[in-house]
Amino acid sequence: MEGIVVILHRPQDPRNIGAVVRAMLNTGFQRLRLVEPPPFDPDLIAAVAHRPDPVLTRLTIHSDLADATADIRYLVGTSDRPHLNLPWRNDVRQWAVELHRRATVAGPVALLFGPEDNGLSREELSRCHEIIGLPINPAYPTLNLAQAVLLILYELQQVTPPSPPPSPPAEPPADLADYDRLFTVLDELITATQFVKSGNGMALRRRLRAIINRAGLSQRDAAVLTALLRAAVRR
């Protein structure tokens, strides 16, 4: 993710900068640039994003957008709607695959996000090679700044998703002998309770076996159930 830079243009609320830092940490991005940010206390960032150092130690602040984008090879703007004669798309899932490849092959790309109130101006959007939106509810398309950053970075992260955390060791599954011991005790319980009034009870037995098979027991599950039913039969 080294080839992908996030640029916030004139963010207004320092808490949103903190929430963007957190979204970047959640999704594995570290390169953030701020253009004309408001004065902010790094402690406020840390209150929203715990352990923000991977992003904060590399953060740079710029006096204008040209300075923030000077080394960028491809600039992507963000806007919730198309604009006349500007290239807008919102197929973000497909876009993410293409941008990921571009960042790897052609050098640094940047994602540009505008101020909270009005977003990027037409002039700022005109600097961009392309503009993306998110395919969300057209009746309610306005995302909070940090939520827009999160969804776009999440889509980029999902191009090569991280491996899942290790699971705790599962109990070994029951084998058919374990199931058969359980079914035998279950039969004894049915007989002992005189639950079946007529017929041989085969339909009931089949239903109970199907329920237990669907549950997918571990050896220990089967042992516990068998012991419980055996205790019930004894009473």
Next chain:
Amino acid sequence: MEGIVVILHRPQDPRNIGAVVRAMLNTGFQRLRLVEPPPFDPDLIAAVAHRPDPVLTRLTIHSDLADATADIRYLVGTSDRPHLNLPWRNDVRQWAVELHRRATVAGPVALLFGPEDNGLSREELSRCHEIIGLPINPAYPTLNLAQAVLLILYELQQVTPPSPPPSPPAEPPADLADYDRLFTVLDELITATQFVKSGNGMALRRRLRAIINRAGLSQRDAAVLTALLRAAVRR
């Protein structure tokens, strides 16, 4: 999305309830239930989520989790990590397709989110048919409550994404006669400037034509460029 209910169990900060309402509106969900929420002012919700009525008019508040889930056919818990002997998965994209089908075919399903500080307890997770996490940075897996809700609802929304908003009418593309007029004036400019010192300048002409072809001009683009270059030739 009528078959999918969001349940917040003991949320602590009313601003997070507002941010969840906003995420639901962004992604097209309307059914929210709160279990033992803190006292909150609906105006605070509206300050975070403008026009929250589609969610707030249907919001219900419950004194315990059993009451909030009584009519639910399938309960999905959320946790950032696997727990011993509980069914956890984080292939959320595939899960979203399956849950969408289940909600359509089998009736109301619910997504259960725990309190901000510690998430769902093991007892609460044990009530769930399955537990999901998000495939994000394992070194920084803890999402803000509203961001977790947003990402999960976004994945569910993307199973049948909304159609993009209509684009403004594009200008008609240039035809080859438009391009040829432009290239003719460009040739005149090259001649007039005596830019080519040796050879016939064919390599330069081919490069300029390739640049212009890649840009994909509209009729108006071609007319403006042709007029501009013609003005330059005249000087």
